[in-house]
Amino acid sequence: MTSIDKKKMIAVYSWKESVALILLFNISFNASDRLSGLQVCSLCGGKVPNGTAAGRFCSQSAGRIDGRCCLRNDSTSDPERIIGLDLSNCSLTRVENLQDASEALMIDLSLNPIVNISDDVFQGFFDLKCLILPKDIVCPGGNSSWQKVEIQKGNRLCEGQKNMCNQTGQMSLNCPENSLCAPYGPGFYECSCAENYHGYKCLREGTFPVLQVFGPLALSAVVITFLLWVTQRRKAKSL
């Protein structure tokens, strides 16, 4: 029986940690990137079967199958990303970390004895268009977060994410001042800073005009210093 035992990874890095991480990635010749991609793809053995929904999807979108994943790169310069993930019939009881597949368009988790999936697992999966779950599991974010929810061949099919920002629903979706709402996975929304605003809580507007402020300031300081020295201190005697 396999299960995802990896610690729940939250994209909560402080500035310093993310810098350190970026450095680490650069040093370790891109292997860690590839390795972590493989981890989710090898959660259970075998490859994406041809006949399943994921297999069909992968061949339609001209992806490359690697273990349980379907990978594709949009252009040759981009790194490959997971566009499809087929973890059907993997005997998973818990699903905790799928962050590596956050850009996936489709995920199949059917035929697993999963008891419950937290909504947070799919936070940030805003590309996800099709999610196949065991029948007893509700679609993440509830039915209201999906355009179509249906039971098909004993599986629950969640299709077409709804944009939470345009929805007038039970949740108050007003983002704070200076920020705009954007979809962020099923049932989630993200408040990203509006144009011109940036920084923590989007409190900062525009960029500080360093030259316009400090240029005249430095110039006038130098001029005043010189004038005063000439008129005042030039002939001063030390006491």
Place this chain on the structure above:
Amino acid sequence: MPPSCCGYLSQFTHHHLVVFLLTFFSYVLLHASRKTFSNVKVSISAQWTPSVQNDSAPPFSPGETWQDNRLFADEEEATLFLGALDSIFLFSYAVGLYLSGVIGDRVNLRYVLCFGLCGSAVVEFLFGTLTEWLHIYNIYLYCGLWVLNGLLQSAVWPCVVAVMGNWFGKAGRGFVFGLWSACASVGNILGAFLASSVLKYGYEYAFLVTSVVQFAGGVVVFFGLLTSPKEVGLRESETGLGPVETDSDSHRPLMSDEEEEEEEEEVEVHAKPCQSVQQPDESQRAISFFQAFCLPGVLPYSLAYACLKLVNYSFFFWLPFYLSNNYGWKEAEADRLSVWYDVGGIIGGTVQGLISDFMGKRAPVLAFSLAMAMGALVGYSRSPNDQVINAVILAATGFFIGGPSNMISSAISADLGRQDALRGSQEALATVTGIVDGTGSIGAAAGQYLVSLIESKLGWMSVFYFFIAMTGGSILFITPLLWRELQAMWRDRRALRRQL
């Protein structure tokens, strides 16, 4: 005989004007950066706390934009910490005042002043800008830096008062110092303007701009300030109150080497009768801290100023809060209204200084003004819910409280530091100013705590009774001086009548 207008002005050279402006703007820049801190408090507490969502709604995403800064759980805690920083600052400022005055009299005043200005500019840069750029949020770091800032800022006031005291004689001191002590209020206005104009780029830029301007001010002072008329061969301000002599040199537009020599000769002639009493070696020796404390008038004025600065700073810190709390006026309205207290203080300091110059005595003016202040406080505590009437009574209260307060901290401190008892050792000015203002700052720091305590336990009316009692206390402390000065006036008048 009161000095005539022309004689009054003609004693001043362009050096006097530059010294006036340089010391004035030194303190303006210092107070501007203090005001910046209080004006960006809202932004800082936003930066230190995660954003709050009402009820059960999930927190905003992404976390790094809305949730990750958790120095404090909510803005209320952050506000408490910012209040604590104010108290820490006031206490270290008070301690620093005692020290820096003593240092200022021993080291070159210009060096101490520049060190204070530039050092506190650097600390403010570290506090507000660098910690934000590096995302280091740590309360111990903030406390440590603010203690350091209080100590460094305290170097400025005794030095600027000492420099002013060197240049402006006792005769015109009340008026000149009254005008000059508007620097704190001007600094508040400048700080509010600077902070509001760059705050949109982030609070760290408000700190950056004010600290850079302050640093530049320190550099200008270093190259431009003459700490004493002696540095350019002019006569130092006279200690006693006497008829103002007309200086011939002020009529000459420019200085040449020839003239300087002339001036030096002139000075020697002038100085001789004064210096015949003292030994030249002794004149440069600085006074010790305890000697300064024991100088006549220093202790009574220090204690009186402690009571008065408590009331004055309580108005400064609590007035907008009281106005919006008690009358339900908006914060912006309350802020605007509280400016009238400052306006009253500026006018009060200048007018009362002028009157005391003409009388030749300061204590009677002070005592009268403080007695009026008690009445004004009673009136203000019963002010009706009308902004115009409130502003008028507020300006009057500022006139009678802020005026004496400005006068003690500047003109009287300068009098005390250059009094006749000091003939032997001249360098007491900064030490005395430090003692007076330091004692006052301890009073102010204690007041911050006491006002909030009294307000929460007994209500605003009791706070006003506390203010009235404190004002009465400051009258009590200057009573011995008042008695002595009135006796002297009485004696002079009798002597004058006998002469006639």
